[in-house]
Amino acid sequence: MKRFLLFLPLVVALGIGAFALWGLWADRNPKEVPSALISKPAPEFDLPPIPGVDVPGLKRADLTAGGPPVLVNVFASWCVPCKAEHAVLSRLVKEKGVVLYGINYKNKAEDARNWLADLGNPYSRIGFDLSGRVAIEWGLTGVPETFIVRGDGTVVYRYVGPIVGADAQKKVMSALREAGWKEAGK
């Protein structure tokens, strides 16, 4: 017992050191804050479509209709990382058959229209959130941000930042599968 007490200060110091090291760890992202929405129902909202874009708007009822889990992606034409992410999202829709909804955040209709015409529109529904109020309902901290919503309208996952690179895609895909999503034809 006495022997053990002798080492106690060392153990405590190592513990504090490990905690400090964790704080300085380069791979740790201090901006990664868990969303308050996880395992909660999607917020109440009803957004009109972007004027002049031929996909319907987005409202809560669209997320509670049952069916496979969907991606809800918050994007804007002025957001550069969104452009990088756009190719990934398009591929997920085209090749894997993922259902993708969009919330167009604080974007002029014309800019959003041009952006989608330019890059293509992978979204099957887009809500036009000019004031950014609905984004606050979703607890948005920046664009882009992507949520996974189950067929019953429960938010199960959030990805902050662009889904670019193998790691990010793997994370999102495994979260999708965990939410009950199955790749078409498998």
Add this chain to the structure above:
Amino acid sequence: MRRLRFLVAAILIGVAPILSLAVEPDEILDDPVLEARAREISAQVRCVVCQNESIDTSNAGIARDLRILIRERLVAGDTDQEIFDFLVARYGDFVLLKPPFKPETWALWFAPFVIAAAGAAGIFVLVRRVNRRAAAGPGQLSEEELAQIEKIIQNEKAEADS
């Protein structure tokens, strides 16, 4: 010294308007009482973009939206608590700069006191042990030790004589 003080004051005065610029004129409410409450609430709400800043001093777009939202809800007659609850429901406890006091955060709130108490207890025990030893006086030497000392003294003497 006086010069230095002047310099510091000048810098502070120069910086003050920059620090308080985040709240833009078009956001400010006509009712000074409500505006004061809005400022007080905003100062306790974390900016989710810049993280270590309150929304009251942040120039981020979402911070501005939240400031306006808080003012709208104040005008609509919300209490301060209702506004905090509204924000926490969307952004979690993280949005509060001061962590709330509840079972999940007990470790956070009590840890400093527990560590201080443990340290004080340790020092108390140590001091008492040292005191007790001092009060008991020097211990008695055994026969064997006395004989050994005697032998050393004899040797020394013999060496000194030779």
